[in-house]
Amino acid sequence: MKYGIAYFPSKQIQDEVNSYRKRYDSHYALIPPHLTLKESFTADDAEIESLIPELKKIANETDPFNITINKVSSFAPISNTIYLKINPSPELQTLFDKLHSGKFSDDADHPFVPHITLAQDLVDQEYSDVFGSLKMKKYDLGDEVDRFQLLYQLDNGSWTVYETFVFGKEFV
Amino acid sequence: MKYGIAYFPSKQIQDEVNSYRKRYDSHYALIPPHLTLKESFTADDAEIESLIPELKKIANETDPFNITINKVSSFAPISNTIYLKINPSPELQTLFDKLHSGKFSDDADHPFVPHITLAQDLVDQEYSDVFGSLKMKKYDLGDEVDRFQLLYQLDNGSWTVYETFVFGKEFV
Numbered sequence: 001m002k003y004g005i006a007y008f009p010s011k012q013i014q015d016e017v018n019s020y021r022k023r024y025d026s027h028y029a030l031i032p033p034h035l036t037l038k039e040s041f042t043a044d045d046a047e048i049e050s051l052i053p054e055l056k057k058i059a060n061e062t063d064p065f066n067i068t069i070n071k072v073s074s075f076a077p078i079s080n081t082i083y084l085k086i087n088p089s090p091e092l093q094t095l096f097d098k099l100h101s102g103k104f105s106d107d108a109d110h111p112f113v114p115h116i117t118l119a120q121d122l123v124d125q126e127y128s129d130v131f132g133s134l135k136m137k138k139y140d141l142g143d144e145v146d147r148f149q150l151l152y153q154l155d156n157g158s159w160t161v162y163e164t165f166v167f168g169k170e171f172v
Numbered sequence: 173m174k175y176g177i178a179y180f181p182s183k184q185i186q187d188e189v190n191s192y193r194k195r196y197d198s199h200y201a202l203i204p205p206h207l208t209l210k211e212s213f214t215a216d217d218a219e220i221e222s223l224i225p226e227l228k229k230i231a232n233e234t235d236p237f238n239i240t241i242n243k244v245s246s247f248a249p250i251s252n253t254i255y256l257k258i259n260p261s262p263e264l265q266t267l268f269d270k271l272h273s274g275k276f277s278d279d280a281d282h283p284f285v286p287h288i289t290l291a292q293d294l295v296d297q298e299y300s301d302v303f304g305s306l307k308m309k310k311y312d313l314g315d316e317v318d319r320f321q322l323l324y325q326l327d328n329g330s331w332t333v334y335e336t337f338v339f340g341k342e343f344v
Contacts, residue, residue, distance in 0.1 A: 161321060
């Protein structure tokens with residue numbers, strides 16, 4: 001099965017993000033607004049069961065930390081994806097690093113750019129219009145990260161949560 | 173916020189169910205295929221934080237158990253909802269009862285009819301056609317329930333998982 005690891009931000013941020021995703025994100029119906037911590041990877045049941053104690057250990061080692069968001073950015077010209085940019089956070093980078101080392105495959109193709117997607121798969125003209133208007137906006141959003149989620153992908157492309165890992169609260 | 177408690181069946185069952193939901197379920201994009209264990213209820217942050225140790229305790233008291241599915245049924249004439257009927261299970265009933273007593277509001281309007289929705293909000297003619305064809309089918313599906321999920325509802329009606337409770341694995 002295909003698995004991924006993500007953080008769902010506060011309801012306030014998810015609602016704000018969904019107001020854009022509804023119109024502009026081809027994945028709107030597949031997963032709630034999220035910050036990807038580990039891109040989709042393939043594992044069988046035995047592999048996942050062996051990773052779960054590691055995920056619990058990582059969660060227990062991590063203290064809740066804050067993230068802040070002040071602007072919209074884009075992955076152009078690589079892709080037309082528009083996103084809320086999470087400001088650099090050493091705690092977030094450390095969490096990402098732990099999920100890409102040791103027992104975890106280091107399958108990160110590129111440096112970690114923490115983000116919450118607002119729009120993707122737009123045609124060029126629509127991308128330019130949407131990004132042109134969003135990049136002028138100032139945001140002042142904050143959230144406390146205190147957990148992450150292991151999800152698996154269904155045949156229709158949507159994601160179901162398999163398990164939540166709450167910082168400092170897991171039974172190892 | 174509005175919360176609910178549900179179980180997501182195996183990927184195999186979710187994929188099977190989604191093949192119908194895609195065409196016939198108005199909630200297809202709002203939540204993965206699920207068995208509702210507690211209907212939506214309202215709670216503030218403090219109330220939820222006080223319920224979480226209870227949910228962990230219930231999860232730790234519960235042993236994984238099997239459910240089986242052999243047929244499709246419907247809530248007509250109350251509603252046009254068509255669903256996979258979960259065969260009676262004392263373990264499932266016990267779990268439901270624990271989520272509706274003690275610290276939990278006993279807000280169940282009607283007896284527990286464990287089910288996984290396939291179709292809802294169909295117009296009468298479509299309902300008759302779909303149910304007429306599905307009620308003839310025999311199913312032989314089984315699954316092991318070993319966890320449940322606490323979810324909250326976003327403004328767009330979709331549900332995000334807040335926390336997973338795995339039987340026998342929670343740190344209380």
